[in-house]
Amino acid sequence: MAVIEVKNLTKEYQLGALTTIKDSVKNLLKRILGKPIEERKRFKALDNISFNIEKGEVVGLIGTNGAGKSTLLKHLAHITTPTSGEVIVNGTVAPLIEVGAGFVPDLTGRENIYLNGTIMGLNRKQIDEKIDEIIEFAELEEFIDTPVKRYSSGMAVRLGFSVATSIDADILIVDEVLAVGDLAFQRKCFERMESLIKHQNKTVLLVSHNIRQVERLCSRAILLDHGKVLSDSTPIDVTELFYKRSNEMIQQRQKKVTQKNLAIKGSGEMELLDITILNHEGEPTDKINCNTPLTIRVQFELKEDFDKPELVIGTHRTDFVYLSSSSTALIEDRPSFKAGIHMVDYCLEHYPLIPGVYCVRVAFFDNNGRQVFHGETLKTFTLVGDRKRAGMRTLELPTKWYIEGNTYQV
Amino acid sequence: MIATIKNLLAYRELILVLAWKNIAVRYKQAYMGLAWAVLKPLTLMLIFTLVKTFVGIESGDIPYPLLVFAALMPWIFFQESASEGVNSVVAHTALIKKIYFPREIFPLVAMTTKLLELAIGFFILSLLMVYYGYMPTATVIWVPLIILYTMLVSLCISLFGSAVNVYFRDMGQALPVVLSLFMYASPVIYPLALVKEKLLIQQVAGDWSNTLYTLYTLNPLAGIIDAFQGALFRNESPDPTTLLPGMILVLVILPFSYLYFKRAEAYFADVI
Numbered sequence: 001m002a003v004i005e006v007k008n009l010t011k012e013y014q015l016g017a018l019t020t021i022k023d024s025v026k027n028l029l030k031r032i033l034g035k036p037i038e039e040r041k042r043f044k045a046l047d048n049i050s051f052n053i054e055k056g057e058v059v060g061l062i063g064t065n066g067a068g069k070s071t072l073l074k075h076l077a078h079i080t081t082p083t084s085g086e087v088i089v090n091g092t093v094a095p096l097i098e099v100g101a102g103f104v105p106d107l108t109g110r111e112n113i114y115l116n117g118t119i120m121g122l123n124r125k126q127i128d129e130k131i132d133e134i135i136e137f138a139e140l141e142e143f144i145d146t147p148v149k150r151y152s153s154g155m156a157v158r159l160g161f162s163v164a165t166s167i168d169a170d171i172l173i174v175d176e177v178l179a180v181g182d183l184a185f186q187r188k189c190f191e192r193m194e195s196l197i198k199h200q201n202k203t204v205l206l207v208s209h210n211i212r213q214v215e216r217l218c219s220r221a222i223l224l225d226h227g228k229v230l231s232d233s234t235p236i237d238v239t240e241l242f243y244k245r246s247n248e249m250i251q252q253r254q255k256k257v258t259q260k261n262l263a264i265k266g267s268g269e270m271e272l273l274d275i276t277i278l279n280h281e282g283e284p285t286d287k288i289n290c291n292t293p294l295t296i297r298v299q300f301e302l303k304e305d306f307d308k309p310e311l312v313i314g315t316h317r318t319d320f321v322y323l324s325s326s327s328t329a330l331i332e333d334r335p336s337f338k339a340g341i342h343m344v345d346y347c348l349e350h351y352p353l354i355p356g357v358y359c360v361r362v363a364f365f366d367n368n369g370r371q372v373f374h375g376e377t378l379k380t381f382t383l384v385g386d387r388k389r390a391g392m393r394t395l396e397l398p399t400k401w402y403i404e405g406n407t408y409q410v
Numbered sequence: 411m412i413a414t415i416k417n418l419l420a421y422r423e424l425i426l427v428l429a430w431k432n433i434a435v436r437y438k439q440a441y442m443g444l445a446w447a448v449l450k451p452l453t454l455m456l457i458f459t460l461v462k463t464f465v466g467i468e469s470g471d472i473p474y475p476l477l478v479f480a481a482l483m484p485w486i487f488f489q490e491s492a493s494e495g496v497n498s499v500v501a502h503t504a505l506i507k508k509i510y511f512p513r514e515i516f517p518l519v520a521m522t523t524k525l526l527e528l529a530i531g532f533f534i535l536s537l538l539m540v541y542y543g544y545m546p547t548a549t550v551i552w553v554p555l556i557i558l559y560t561m562l563v564s565l566c567i568s569l570f571g572s573a574v575n576v577y578f579r580d581m582g583q584a585l586p587v588v589l590s591l592f593m594y595a596s597p598v599i600y601p602l603a604l605v606k607e608k609l610l611i612q613q614v615a616g617d618w619s620n621t622l623y624t625l626y627t628l629n630p631l632a633g634i635i636d637a638f639q640g641a642l643f644r645n646e647s648p649d650p651t652t653l654l655p656g657m658i659l660v661l662v663i664l665p666f667s668y669l670y671f672k673r674a675e676a677y678f679a680d681v682i
Binding site for chain 1: 423424427428431434435438439505506507508509510511676677679680
């Protein structure tokens with residue numbers, strides 16, 4: 001039997017300002033007189049969604065901002081009511097409320113544990129049993145009898161997470177609470193979530209923008225877009241689609257950005273004219289196979305002569321993780337540039353990364369190290385691969401397998 | 411009805427903890443602590459006693475400060491649980507958007523908080539009674555029932571009011587003002603006996619006197635305050651004729667108020 005059944009769920013919100021009493025009275029009068037009333041524009045946060053979740057499933061909900069993820073969770077937690085359709089939940093639901101949402105600054109840590117625990121449905125005895133573990137996990141033994149208003153923000157967040165994950169319910173709802181505290185504590189949180197999910201056989205709904213987390217923790221993923229279910233399948237398939245869509249979005253947005261030159265800082269002595277991506281046959285393209293040579297051709301104009309300047313060309317991911325980069329400063333006798341138009345090619349034998357969208361950056365310094373030009377995401381290109389499955393890795397390296405005397409090349 | 415009460419019993423621990431939170435937050439960093447809870451009735455008692463010395467209110471044999479304090483206890487309990495109840499839902503916006511439990515818990519919590527302050531009022535009252543040499547009689551057993559009835563009266567207002575306040579914050583602003591004016595329409599400064607005397611015996615309003623008296627007793631607090639004083643000082647059981655009009659009103663309004671609250675509740679998280 002399904003633990004959660006969602007049938008044709010639709011939720012509409014009204015757009016625009018709040019109604020004042022004046023408007024309400026006016027509308028009431030119009031209704032009584034039988035005149036048409038002004039309808040405010042409505043917005044569909046969820047649009048006819050249906051799915052079932054079975055016991056023990058760990059489902060990741062992903063989607064861009066405003067896709068309807070949180071609205072959906074609110075319906076499952078019984079916080080809001082559908083405009084139409086039905087949500088049936090068989091079992092107790094425990095929302096991991098936004099860390100620290102229920103904290104009262106004037107109360108001590110210990111008092112807040114009792115308060116928050118009761119709000120989440122524990123009774124006094126259950127809290128008594130768990131309190132030591134909660135305090136220990138939050139690493140707050142020393143400060144537990146100090147008012148929460150004197151806590152650092154990290155301490156408060158740790159306490160919140162620790163209380164939230166100690167509750168007992170059939171269905172856990174987790175909305176973006178995993179990344180709290182410093183790196184060491186984040187690690188601990190992640191392990192705790194994993195043990196909650198994997199060893200206690202609970203039904204879990206996880207909303208996250210951290211797609212890797214969804215890939216790792218979930219047995220199923222649902223991609224929402226503008227209130228509709230776009231894909232409901234294995235995490236790998238769904239996250240692949242998600243990446244594809246968000247990369248397309250970044251590319252579109254990037255086009256607008258370069259037109260306005262927002263991403264460029266410069267002194268004006270250099271002007272970037274054009275960047276082209278060339279494939280192994282020397283033809284301009286936007287799509288490159290990861291196993292073939294890649295050339296980035298940069299054309300620029302200098303307003304004056306530069307004696308042995310430094311030119312840097314590199315690539316980065318859409319989330320600004322730098323991938324490759326090279327500088328003319330590495331050349332033993334680096335070339336000088338005269339005023340005028342120049343064309344430079346930056347060639348890579350191959351670009352062994354997983355399929356996706358990647359960006360180009362260019363920087364130019366004079367021989368004193370003064371920055372003349374710097375720009376990121378100046379051009380994007382799409383990398384395509386031969387292998388079917390993406391995900392769970394960053395590098396796309398050819399691999400050989402030797403298994404029981406057989407050699408396999410993948 | 412029974413299901414509703416059962417459901418609330420299941421949440422009694424939450425109500426108590428939230429009420430304890432309200433008390434703790436209010437008095438935690440105050441040196442005088444809970445003593446502040448009785449400041450309001452005590453000051454009002456002193457002011458009214460002072461006013462009485464040059465206005466002249468016919469108050470019978472019972473010492474005026476004692477009489478006024480006993481009137482202020484149920485009155486302030488009613489007034490504050492109603493006006494804090496009205497603001498209680500909006501005050502917990504963060505919880506309402508994050509977690510579900512029956513929302514009527516918030517007005518109930520506001521009332522429970524005031525119940526504790528009322529208990530402190532009883533302590534002061536007993537000191538006053540000892541000072542004036544009044545011993546409670548058997549009729550004191552009516553007091554808990556009178557308080558229970560007062561709770562129902564304040565719920566009439568706080569359930570409906572808190573739901574309206576989610577949509578229109580005007581409610582939370584206006585109600586405390588209206589209620590404080592309402593005090594003068596209740597037998598707080600003057601005893602009910604005075605109203606009875608003027609309207610029923612002296613017939614000061616002519617033909618309208620009896621109707622006016624019924625209208626006056628439609629205010630449930632008129633019956634409550636009089637019954638409270640009677641049970642404590644005059645060895646009297648509550649007088650049904652004074653209580654009845656108000657009770658009928660409460661029995662009509664309370665179900666409506668509760669149903670309105672439950673209907674509005676479903677959209678609290680969207681609107682608040």
